[in-house]
Amino acid sequence: MRKFNITVNGKSYAVEVEEVGAGLGNFTYAPVQNAPAKQPQPSVPKTAASVPQTPAPAPKVLDEAVSGEKITAPMPGTVLDIRVSEGQTVKAGDILLILEAMKMENEIVSPVDGVVKKIHTFGSATVSTGDALATIG
Structure with missing residues (x-):
């Protein structure tokens, strides 16, 4: 048995690995140096001033000047064609x-019957439920 310390996402784990099939090939490996485990830091409550502000995503805007029957996505997906x-x-x-x-x-x-007035999407676009796809008037 060999013992290793492995760090995953900032957490350190002590693991034991059993060597099986010794002499299976001509390879080398370097053992991992035992690093001291990081001690968890006490959590500090976040205040509104310490939380970085990220701008809200821009809302999806429909071409409101186009009147007619709006065809919307019935489900989330990707526009293939x-x-x-x-x-x-x-x-x-x-x-x-x-x-x-x-x-x-x-x-x-x-x-409905009509003329395609506006296509609101494009090929390979990812759409959510309710996103406008086209307007027919």
Whole structure:
């Protein structure tokens, strides 16, 4: 048995490793030097002044000037393919884009007849539930 001290995420662990199959090949290894274990530091309560402030992410803004039926993502996923372009006429049931979610390809179809006024996403974009994908008017 060989004993080692291993540090993982700042915590030190003493481990014992059994050597098996000695003489299995021509290799060398250097034993780890035993480092003193770090003692946990007492926690200091954080105050509002000591917590670094990170800016809030910018909200996703829809093109509000575009009116019509907003097609939103029914689930979080990745846009694999956009099958229509702005200005294209579509009918209810036409495939607008392919959204991959949980390793399944989901066809997002137009709920209405109309013209694609705006595409709010792009290929390989990651979308969340409710994110605007397209507007049909």
